[in-house]
Amino acid sequence: MTIDGSGKTGPRVGEIAMAPVRFAMGLVDAPLRKLQKVAGLGGMATFFLLPNMLIFGIFVLLPFFINFAYSMTGGSALFLSDRSFVGVDQYARLFDCSNYLDPNSCAEDTFWTAVGNTGWFVVLQVTLMIAFSLVTALILNRDLKARSFWRAMFFFPVLLSPVVVGLIWKWILQRQGLLNFGLYGFGFDPYAWLNDRTWSFAAAVAVSIWAHMGFYTLILLAGLQAIPKDLYEAAEMDGTRSMRVFMRITLPLLMPNLLVVIVLVLIRAVQIFDEVYVLTGGGPGTSTLFLTQYIYETGFATQLRNPGLAAAASILMGVVLVVLTLVQLGLGRSSDKNGGRK
Amino acid sequence: MSRVAAFVFRRKGGKGWHWTDIVTWVWLVGGLFIMFGPAVWLVGSSLKTPAALAEFPPTILPYVTQKVSVEGFDKPFDLYEVTLDDGSKATLAEVRRIGIVSQMVDPKAPGEIIKVNIAQRTPVREMSFATENYTEPFTHFDFFRYLWNSVFVTVVATLITLVVNSMAAFALSKYEFRGRTAAMLVILATLMVPLSVIMVPLYSIVSALGLFNSLWGVILPTVATPTGVFILRQYMLTIPDELVDAARMDKASEWQIYWRIILPLTAPALAVLAIFSVVWRWNDFLWPLIVLSRKELYTLQVGLSIYSGELNVQWHFILAMTVVTMIPVVLVFIFLQRFITTGIAGTGLK
Numbered sequence: 001m002t003i004d005g006s007g008k009t010g011p012r013v014g015e016i017a018m019a020p021v022r023f024a025m026g027l028v029d030a031p032l033r034k035l036q037k038v039a040g041l042g043g044m045a046t047f048f049l050l051p052n053m054l055i056f057g058i059f060v061l062l063p064f065f066i067n068f069a070y071s072m073t074g075g076s077a078l079f080l081s082d083r084s085f086v087g088v089d090q091y092a093r094l095f096d097c098s099n100y101l102d103p104n105s106c107a108e109d110t111f112w113t114a115v116g117n118t119g120w121f122v123v124l125q126v127t128l129m130i131a132f133s134l135v136t137a138l139i140l141n142r143d144l145k146a147r148s149f150w151r152a153m154f155f156f157p158v159l160l161s162p163v164v165v166g167l168i169w170k171w172i173l174q175r176q177g178l179l180n181f182g183l184y185g186f187g188f189d190p191y192a193w194l195n196d197r198t199w200s201f202a203a204a205v206a207v208s209i210w211a212h213m214g215f216y217t218l219i220l221l222a223g224l225q226a227i228p229k230d231l232y233e234a235a236e237m238d239g240t241r242s243m244r245v246f247m248r249i250t251l252p253l254l255m256p257n258l259l260v261v262i263v264l265v266l267i268r269a270v271q272i273f274d275e276v277y278v279l280t281g282g283g284p285g286t287s288t289l290f291l292t293q294y295i296y297e298t299g300f301a302t303q304l305r306n307p308g309l310a311a312a313a314s315i316l317m318g319v320v321l322v323v324l325t326l327v328q329l330g331l332g333r334s335s336d337k338n339g340g341r342k
Numbered sequence: 343m344s345r346v347a348a349f350v351f352r353r354k355g356g357k358g359w360h361w362t363d364i365v366t367w368v369w370l371v372g373g374l375f376i377m378f379g380p381a382v383w384l385v386g387s388s389l390k391t392p393a394a395l396a397e398f399p400p401t402i403l404p405y406v407t408q409k410v411s412v413e414g415f416d417k418p419f420d421l422y423e424v425t426l427d428d429g430s431k432a433t434l435a436e437v438r439r440i441g442i443v444s445q446m447v448d449p450k451a452p453g454e455i456i457k458v459n460i461a462q463r464t465p466v467r468e469m470s471f472a473t474e475n476y477t478e479p480f481t482h483f484d485f486f487r488y489l490w491n492s493v494f495v496t497v498v499a500t501l502i503t504l505v506v507n508s509m510a511a512f513a514l515s516k517y518e519f520r521g522r523t524a525a526m527l528v529i530l531a532t533l534m535v536p537l538s539v540i541m542v543p544l545y546s547i548v549s550a551l552g553l554f555n556s557l558w559g560v561i562l563p564t565v566a567t568p569t570g571v572f573i574l575r576q577y578m579l580t581i582p583d584e585l586v587d588a589a590r591m592d593k594a595s596e597w598q599i600y601w602r603i604i605l606p607l608t609a610p611a612l613a614v615l616a617i618f619s620v621v622w623r624w625n626d627f628l629w630p631l632i633v634l635s636r637k638e639l640y641t642l643q644v645g646l647s648i649y650s651g652e653l654n655v656q657w658h659f660i661l662a663m664t665v666v667t668m669i670p671v672v673l674v675f676i677f678l679q680r681f682i683t684t685g686i687a688g689t690g691l692k
Contacts, residue, residue, distance in 0.1 A: 022601070025597070025601040028597065029595060029597050029598060032595060032596070032597040033595045033597070036595055036596055036597070041517065041596070042517070042519050044517075044596040044597075045513045045517035045519045045522075046513075046519070048509040048510065048512050048513035048517075048596075048600065049509070049510050049513040049514070049525060051505075051506045051509060051510070052506050052507060052509065052510035052529075052566050052571065053510070053525065053528075055506065055562065055563075055565060055566035056528065056529065056532060056566045058547065058551075059544060059547070059548075059562060059563035059566070060532045060535055060540070060563075060566070061528070061532070062543075062547060063540040063543035063544040063547055064535050064539075064540055064543075066543035066546070066547070067539070067540055067542065067543045070542055070543050070546075078545075078546050078549060079546055079549075079550065080543075080546065135369065136369070136373070139365070139366050139369050139370065142362075142366060144366075144370075148680065150370055150373070151683060152675070152679045152680075152683065153373060153374060153377050153378065154373060154377060155675075155679065155682075155683055156377055156378065156381075156675055157377060159621055159625075159671045159672075159674060159675050159682075160381075160625075160668060160671060161624065161625035161627065161643055161667065161668075161671065162625065162627050162643075163625075163627055163643040163646050163647050163664075163667070164646075164664055164667055164668050164671075166647075167384075167646065167647075167650055167660065167661075167664045168380045168381065168383075168384050168664065169380065170650070171383075171384065171387065171657065171661065172380055172383065175398070176395070176396060176397065176398045176400060177400075178379075178380075178383050178400070180398070181398070181399050181400055184398075184399050190398055210376070210377075210380075214377075218683055242362070271536055271538045273538065273628055274627045274628060277647075278627075278647050278650070281651070291538075292538040292628070295538060295541065295542070296538075296541065296628065296632070299541065299542045299545070300545070300632055307542045307546075310542045311542045311543065314538065314539045314540070314541070314542060315539070317538065317539060318534075318535070318539040321534060321536065321539065322534050325533065325534045
């Protein structure tokens, strides 16, 4: 990784932040010397690795495996030991449908509504997100004045919390909001956008793009800046048309970054929850209910909570995510190879 | 005029305008409004009184109708600019309104009631910042509590993240031991297990450990981030092993090598991870929402979202609290943005 200019500021910031830590670490040195005498170098490696592995084991790996057991049990009890084994009943319930395209024909209709909504969301959001961040990256890659300002501008919403993002837009899209104010100038009547099924879905897509676009723009911009300038100079000398330059030079050389971005956007879009939950609460009705919210509500929020069903749904979502992540790792490796060959 | 236009639209090198220049210009100026506009609008709105917030069309700046107290009446009245029937203008206070007729008095001579058609009056407005939106939540709600909880979670989680992840990264970069590759793979594999997939069993584990309704239940599951181990390890690999060997010859303990040699040299990567960790933990929402069910434990994000659901009408407080929640992240943005953007461009992490 590269951290430009951090050689000057980094250690200073680090020193101040580390001062109390330094003191504590000096104190534990003596007992650890003794440990080293007993355990040897290999033992010390284990010692350094242990805290991390413990936390990973307890809070990531253990739940990951327990999840399968959970999805095979029924009832509303919290602890696995109190739950009754039901086999694949939870999965059977999720898949109990006479027509998969019509959620109303399913036993667990909200699940299929959530699946359908998430599917549409992924298709729309990923397409638009890639389009917007690619155009923005191409524009930022031009010979601009104050480029770092423009780049920071598009990045700004990325740092905002999902709750803040949701509330900002809820405020803008409400009846007395800024959007209606703008449209009022063109003679439109105020409209409660978030009470409309179609518009609230569109708002969910638009707001999530607004909030995360800057992040992907940065990755694409880094890819664009890595393309050797002499290729463009050669193309200019040959009088190649700009569209052709884009299709023949920019796009192929950007492809590794673009593929990684596509998969990253996909993975995040499948898990969409926070900002939409604050913005619309899944409504009106179930029009912006997505998979994570379904899992959350089935597992925790509703009166008749059913952790087993939520676990089964989360495993199905996990399968999709694992496939996408493996694709990403595969793409990452092949782009590494290309990088090595250059 | 055309000369001014020529000056404004002049381009470097005397080249003419290409359509891509126009697209660039529109995109950047449009972006300026779309990216910063909502946050600016939020800050502006947060300074308005509830009455001003309910107005449509809204005003850009926070205006309120001027009030005046009139002798012989208890409460102050709204002040209006009135065009009287004889065409003269007067500034009157509205006592009450019945249908389209407004009963008004002259604040200077409050004896006589003047009846005015409401079409003939316009309110007298003045700019006023409703700072009570910011001060009242501190007394009415447990806002300080939430702020403290958020700060505690963010600071403690970030410190633990830095220590635990740098120790693991040290082991994975400077020691040869059996199972090193396996450990690295396990850590990378956890990238595939996001919270939304494991939240049900994780909740039962956190409860079993007695961490439900505890800030530690929010902190601990988040501190061992695979991305953290990954960037620190990549950075430590660039530190020459000879430094470690030389320290060993000088009888330094392994622990001393870790915190006196490796950690200071890893400071830039630690700083990047610290910034990310602060932003992540400050913004965390779903997991605190699950683990914290007692009001006094809410973090800012949870408290804000719950209040925005409950007090649907009290937008003036919610907007002000949203601004306060936004402040630390805006500060990070202003002072450390360059650091973050180069960090992301280098590692592709978020």
